[in-house]
Amino acid sequence: MRDMAIDSSVTMLSLAVGALFGALTPRAAYRLSVAWGEPALAGCAECGTPFAAGAAGWWRFAARCVSCGVRQGPSLWWTVPVGALAAGLTAASLAGQGWALVAGVLLSVVGVLLAAIDLAVQRLPDPIVWRLAVAVAGLLVLAAATGGSWAAYGRALGGGAALLAGFGLMALLTGGQIGLGDAKVAGVLGLLLGWYGWGPVLLGGLLALLLNGAVAVVLLVLRRISWRGSLPMGPSLLAAALLAVVAIGPLLPPAA
Template identity: 45%
Template sequence: MLFGAAAGAFLPRVAYRLTVPFGEPARPACARCDRPFPPGAAGWIHAGPACCRGGIVPAGTLSLVGGLLAVLLGPVPQLPVHLLAAIPGVLLAAIDLGCLRLPDKLVGTLALGAGTPLALLAPGRIGPALAAGALAGAGYLAIAMLPGRGLGLGDVKLGAALAFLLGFAGWPAVAVGLGTAHLLNGAVATWLLVRRRARPIPFGPALLAGALAGLTAV
């Protein structure tokens, strides 16, 4: 939990700057006070709120995720990998909630940053992991191409990446992870329908929460 709290303190500014519509550059300044962010790394590496407004990714979020992983997985060799993967995961959830976008670079960082060490730790699981990622990616791509576009391409890429990572834990983890994601999103959609507040629903947070469930419940 200490790791999550410490790392989470640096996430608000990164998430805030990246929470912009597709195709737009990162925020160059605070939208409330118009104060420009410093150039270079100093404009991104900052502990605490993004600027004059509160952080959209509280340190407690990453701390909670890290604590769940540590308690439920125990001292396994894969634990440090999953703790580090939680950083881009929390960022992706926050950005998708804010602007319905899943930046490719963050999805790639999650997939490669966690997939490479997992492959080194369990080389015998590379085949099933690749198969899980390919199947999930193909299935989500087919859904995304249907009329109405219930899924975006960012959802397709993230779903494939998470299925790939869950594949190292086994097919039951893949099934629980993806199944939980759809149950969560279905519950949100039903609640909005009942409240007559139908609107586009970000699928990224549900996919990431499902992946956490798949890792810890199987």
């Protein structure tokens, strides 16, 4: 009963953390939604009002310019519930998994920011992705060192490399419909999925392709894209990883 209470508390805390980061996402996503090679926005693109220096210019709850009132970044109506749902489902699925659970929740909250940027400019910024990769790999080292398995850690590295290579090859073969940024994000997600086995790695990769294909078909029917058009794959990758975690959650024994 005590373990169930702890798991429930962790899930509720993760829901709150996901909602909080979802509320802070719009401004950061707005500033980072620029073309490749361009610096982050220093002020409102509509009226030119500069952002505050330091963290205050990046993380704030308001999603509109203080001067002209134009919305900056994605709507809070989707970043908050999606952030809460993703973090809560991850925590509930990985209950009792220690540092691996922390890695999963981190992926879910940063994933909202990555999805928002990808939807805006079809780009997944390298500085965010590589820092996320280092953080997830580090958390899994802690998981292996505090009762987990070093064999599982080796498999996590293998899973990340496999998805990175697989989606990287597809990026080269599809002429840009799958980007190298997508491949890098797939590699990061493969770290967590690989920790739990090759089945989750395969499931996450296949689900990402199926989800992206389904979205493409719907947009083609609605005439929102053409046959030669491209669409952001980051959200499909992140959603697929979450679905894979939810699928394997009931099968996981508690971490040592």
